[in-house]
Amino acid sequence: MVLSTAALSQQxxxxxxxxQVLLLSETALLSPSEQIFDQASLPxxxxxxxxxxxxxxxxxxxxxxxxxxxVCGQASKLHWGGLTQQIDLVVCTQRLNRVVAHATGDLTxxxxxxxxxxxxxxxxxxxxxxxxxxxxxxxxxxxGGLIATRDGGSLRHRYGSLRDMCIGITFMRADxxxxxxxxxxxxxxxxxxxxxxxxxxxxxxxxxxxxxxxxYPLPEASATVVVGGTESQxxxxxxxxxxSTLTPMAVDLLSPAVLPPxxxxxxxxxxxxxxxxxxxxxxxxxxxxxQAQGLSSIxxxxxxxxxxxxxxxxxxxxxxxxxxxxxxxxxxxxxxSKFLAQFDQYCQQQKIDGWGRIYAGxxxxxxxxxxxxxxxxxxxxxxxxxxxxSHCQNAQGFxxxxxxxxxxxxxxxxxxxxxxxxxxxxxxxQQFDPxxxxxxxxxxxGI
Numbered sequence: 213m214v215l216s217t218a219a220l221s222q223q224x225x226x227x228x229x230x231x232q233v234l235l236l237s238e239t240a241l242l243s244p245s246e247q248i249f250d251q252a253s254l255p256x257x258x259x260x261x262x263x264x265x266x267x268x269x270x271x272x273x274x275x276x277x278x279x280x281x282x283v284c285g286q287a288s289k290l291h292w293g294g295l296t297q298q299i300d301l302v303v304c305t306q307r308l309n310r311v312v313a314h315a316t317g318d319l320t321x322x323x324x325x326x327x328x329x330x331x332x333x334x335x336x337x338x339x340x341x342x343x344x345x346x347x348x349x350x351x352x353x354x355x356g357g358l359i360a361t362r363d364g365g366s367l368r369h370r371y372g373s374l375r376d377m378c379i380g381i382t383f384m385r386a387d388x389x390x391x392x393x394x395x396x397x398x399x400x401x402x403x404x405x406x407x408x409x410x411x412x413x414x415x416x417x418x419x420x421x422x423x424x425x426x427x428y429p430l431p432e433a434s435a436t437v438v439v440g441g442t443e444s445q446x447x448x449x450x451x452x453x454x455x456s457t458l459t460p461m462a463v464d465l466l467s468p469a470v471l472p473p474x475x476x477x478x479x480x481x482x483x484x485x486x487x488x489x490x491x492x493x494x495x496x497x498x499x500x501x502x503q504a505q506g507l508s509s510i511x512x513x514x515x516x517x518x519x520x521x522x523x524x525x526x527x528x529x530x531x532x533x534x535x536x537x538x539x540x541x542x543x544x545x546x547x548x549s550k551f552l553a554q555f556d557q558y559c560q561q562q563k564i565d566g567w568g569r570i571y572a573g574x575x576x577x578x579x580x581x582x583x584x585x586x587x588x589x590x591x592x593x594x595x596x597x598x599x600x601x602s603h604c605q606n607a608q609g610f611x612x613x614x615x616x617x618x619x620x621x622x623x624x625x626x627x628x629x630x631x632x633x634x635x636x637x638x639x640x641x642q643q644f645d646p647x648x649x650x651x652x653x654x655x656x657x658g659i
Contacts, residue, residue, distance in 0.1 A: 223277065224259055227269045232260040236302060241287045246618050248282075250295030250653070255282065258302040264324070264382070264390070264421045270303060271419060272388030280649050283415045285326050285354030289361050292614040293414055293654040295621050305356055308421060311335060313396065319427040320379065322396055325356025325420045341427045344371035346521070348529035356420040362412030365525070366462035366485070369573040371428065374411055380424030381407045383417075386645040396424045409640070415651040416659050417644040431487035434461075435513040436520055437500045440468065440478025445507060447549040450482055450572050452503055454545075458496050461487045462521075465548055465577075467556050467567035470527050477508040480553055482572075485521070528569060528578050537581040537593055537616050539600070543609035545575035551607055555579060555600070562596065575609065587617035594623045601628050627656045 224233050236242065236258050245254055261267035274281055279300040284290050286306055308326035315321070316339050323332060329343065330351045336342050346365035347353050353363065359381070362374055371377065380394035393406040410417060439449060446465065453463060466481040475481075484500055486493045497511055512520050528538065543551045548570045559566035559581065570577035579600065586593045593616065601611040613626040634657045641648070641659045653659075 219277075220257055223273045224270065227273070228259060228261055228266050232262065232307075234258050234260070241284070241304065242290065242302065247291040247615075248296065249299065250297045250618065250622065255299045255302055258304055260304050260307045262307045264308065264384075267303075267305065267308065267419065267421055268384050268388045268390055270388075271384045271386065274301065274303075274649060275387045275647070278647055278649065280652055283419050283651055285357040286328060286352040288349040288352040288354075289357055289363065289614075292361060294626055294658065295618060296651065296653045298652070303419065305419070305421070306354065308356075312422060314339070315396070316341065319429075320396060320424055321427055322380065322422065322424040323355055324422050325359075326354050329353050329355060329358065336427065337430065340430045342430050343425055344377065344428050345374070346525065348525070350525065355423050355425070359411050359420055359423060360413065360415045366464050366521070366571060369463050369571060370459070370461045375408050377425050378407055378411060378423055379426055380422075381410055381420060382422035383410060384419045384421055386418065386647065386650055390421070391418065394424065414655045416641060416655045417650070419650070431461075433490040433493045433513075434485065434487040434517050435493050435497050435511060436462075436483055436485045436517045437497050437504070438471075438476050438510050438512065438520070439482045439484075439500070439504045440476030440480070440508040441482075441504075442479050443549050443553040446478070446480040446482050449504055449507070450549065453482075453484065453500065454573060456499075458499060459486070459488070460496070461485045463572040464524075465552050465568075465570040465572050466524075467552060467569070469556070469559075469565075470524065470567040470569065476510055479556070480549060483520075483524075485517070524569070527567065528580050535582050535584050535586050535617075537579075537586070537596070537620070538614045539579045539581075539597070539611050540576070540614055541579060541600070541604050541609060541611040542574070542576040543570075543604055543607035545572065547607040547609075548572055548575050548577075551603065552577075554603065558599070562592075564596070579611075587619065590617060590620035590623045593617070593620045597624060597628075605630055629656045 220233055236256055259270055261270050280298055281301055281303050282296055282299045283303045305326040308324040310324045312322040333342055344367045346367045347358055347363040364373055380396050382392045385391055462485040464483045466483055468481055486496045552568050552570055555568050564581050564583050566581040568579045604611040611628055
């Protein structure tokens with residue numbers, strides 16, 4: 213249903229005030245809307261709760277009225293996952309942006325979910341601390357959005373995933389009741405499974421309002437060794453590195469096409485980043501260079517090191533385009549080099565602009581493909597996804613479409629979930645959100 217202005221005035225404005233209920237047309241937050249909504253008629257209004265009690269009250273009203281909600285922070289990842297439809301109201305948490313508590317000695321911080329990671333990192337830097345995350349869209353991503361999408365990056369190799377960093381969470385149930393899991397100290401394990409359940413659920417089980425994260429000291433020095441070689445050479449070097457006593461922050465396998473021309477030469481590229489004391493960083497870089505003797509290599513430190521990783525992120529996570537396909541995938545770590553080499557060959561054969569990135573320690577990664585016209589004719593893109601998904605599944609892995617033209621998303625299952633837990637997921641959805649009002653259709657199996 214389309215909410216009338218009168219209904220909004222009666223139900224929402226007394227909760228948040230008139231300045232926090234806006235026409236969707238007055239904001240560019242959800243633009244382009246066709247990347248998000250699978251319908252001709254769009255929701256007309258967006259509401260901005262400023263406190264957790266306001267959020268709870270908005271949720272309670274929505275539950276009572278059976279309004280279907282699209283929940284977002286800065287909306288940087290709303291184009292991920294399935295297209296949603298028949299949304300009555302957009303709930304934006306970006307004004308829930310306070311640092312609630314920072315225990316500098318315990319290396320933990322509690323923040324509201326609408327705070328952006330970039331803002332938090334800037335505040336923590338004054339204490340020589342940081343959250344060890346390097347996600348997509350790092351300047352706009354909010355903490356709630358990061359947890360909802362389980363977004364991470366190369367630093368997972370050293371620090372683990374978001375599920376490992378999140379030690380406490382508060383969320384609003386579909387009926388507006390507040391629920392908590394975990395706590396504010398690292399040793400607290402109460403509600404640990406519930407916290408993991410909320411991580412990566414795409415906002416379909418509850419609206420995250422507050423999180424507690426573990427922190428790490430900012431490293432004194434940072435440097436990256438970039439090595440190019442044949443598939444067999446890079447495979448052997450990666451295997452040797454992962455079995456060694458070295459302690460890299462990131463170990464990424466890259467398509468050569470992702471790097472500026474002339475960086476290094478080879479069929480595949482390995483980028484290894486070290487962050488620690490200056491003497492340790494230099495010594496570990498030297499060991500990698502010794503192991504890579506005879507291969508094309510370069511060492512980056514200081515600003516070039518920072519620029520390298522920032523540009524790498526930008527290459528994969530550019531502004532959504534009608535001609536781009538971005539996929540998250542995973543294969544067995546032992547199959548990583550072979551899979552990436554096959555992907556690069558496939559792109560050359562199909563005459564596609566494409567490049568890949570694999571976090572070598574876990575075998576997960578990102579693929580990006582671009583070709584003009586795919587937004588108008590999704591057939592080639594559908595075929596590419598099916599072939600790549602088949603390769604991943606043959607390597608005992610998976611492939612999920614994050615970003616793609618809407619026509620393509622309508623033509624296939626973007627999640628491609630091969631497991632047997634879908635029935636359990638739907639049962640959980642029924643228990644947490646029996647009326648299906650939270651981010652409908654965005655998650656696996658249309659949840």
